[in-house]
Amino acid sequence: MxxxxxxxxxxxxxxxxxxLISIGMVAEDGREYYAVNRDMPVRRIRKHKWLMENVVLGLPKGHGDLRNSMSKRWLFHYGDHRVKSRMVIAAQVxxxxxxxxxxxxWAWYGAYDHVALAQLWGRMIDLPDGVPMWTNDLKQECERLGNPTLPEQPDGVHNALADAQHNLVRAQYLDELTKAGR
Incomplete structure (x- = not known):
């Protein structure tokens, strides 16, 4: 099945x-996975205004005294359990x-997501056994169904896990439309 x-x-x-900065995954059986790439190019990201204003804000931060002791150069809390090396992320994914x-x-506008995913292991032909060579695109499915208005994401936009969770919501909504014969 x-x-x-x-x-x-x-x-x-x-x-x-x-x-890759971060990845979030949600399976239909309820399992979830979220990781932040500790090996990301921090200096280049710091120079990218859109990423700083939209993505970096959702990365794990220290709390309380820990936040005050974090280096101002850090984009995220390196000691957070969700921050992992690219090699560990590849194995866990x-x-x-x-x-x-x-x-x-399945992803929303998934072309670049699939490239970022595949590059965890190098080239596309290096994908581990059992990892699909393509990603189905929820936006294409939405278009195929007449481009209905989808539920809005309440929060967490540009947090990879929150976006993955919302992709499940979108898919369930499109499933219901399909069942209703729309």
Whole structure:
């Protein structure tokens, strides 16, 4: 039986490269995964106004006294359990997907998300066994169904896990429209 995994990535792209910042995944069986790439290019991200204003704000931060002791150069709290090396993220994402029976990947405008995902392991042909070579696109499905107005995301926009959770909400809404014959 096929099971969908909804995911989102946040990334830095400059027209030549796509650098993973964070990834969030939600499987239909309720499992979730979220990680922040400790190896992200912090200096380049600091120079990217949109990322600083939209993505960095949602990354793990220290709390209380810890926040006051964090270096001002840090974009996020390096000691947070969700902050991991790219190699650890790659292994955990592979495990998450491989633990899913007949997985389908789904994302909103998913082309760059799939590239960011695939690059966890290098080239597309280096994908681990069981990791799909493509991502289904919720935006395309929305268009196919006549571009209905979808539920709005209440909060967490540009947080990879919150966006992945909302992708599940979008898909469930589109499923209901399909069942209703629209």
């Amino acid at each position: 096929t099971m969908r995994i909804f995911y989102d990535t946040e990334f830095l792209e400059d027209g030549k490269t796509i650098e 592979a495990e998450f997907i491989q633990a899913t029976p007949d997985p389908q990947l």
